[in-house]
Amino acid sequence: MLTKAKLTKLKTRGQWIAEAQAAFNGFIRARDYGKLCISSGKPMDWTGNQVDAGHYRSRGSAPHLRFDEHNCHAQSKHDNRYLSGNVTGYRIGLFVRIGAEALDALEADQTPRKYSIDDLKVIKAAYTLKTKKLKAAQA
Incomplete structure (x- = not known):
């Protein structure tokens, strides 16, 4: 019989990436709760499942930035999925939120990162804890 500990040992690196990404995305949604969409500036529906943790530089083109808090913000599903991230609006929103210097640093960052298991x-543990603390403070 497989125990929880044995199942954990059998997880692949890809499964760990997915779990860490889910914890990170949960933190981004909690951090940005109630804010306007980063790319369109429109109010979002926080009651349902209509808010994504959208990455400015996509995880596909810049996987080294997948866990960078400056690179990820709450974004409407419409902008993220159907407008390919609405990059022009996202860049304007980032300029307002993080400033020109941080935006330039984000766009210039090409430092490779290889995440071990x-x-x-x-x-995953850090973002799960950060989310829990943030939600407790918001309550």
């Missing part, structure tokens, strides 16, 4: 476990 241990790194991913730490990221």
Whole structure:
């Protein structure tokens, strides 16, 4: 019989990435709760499942920035999925939220990062805890 500990040992790196990403995205949604969409500036429906944690530089083109808090903000599903991230609006929103210097640094960042399974476990645990603390403070 497979125990929880044995199942955890059998997880692939891809599964750990998915779990760490889910924890990170949950934190982004909690951090930005109630804010306007980063790319359109419109109010979002926070009651349902209509808010994504949208990445400015996509996880596909810049996987090294998948866990960068400056690179990810609450975004309407419409803008993120159907307007390909609405990059022009996103850049304007980022300029307002993080400033020109941080935006330039984000756009210039090409530093490769290879996340080990241990790194991913730490990221998942850290963002799960950060989300829990943030939601407790918001309550």
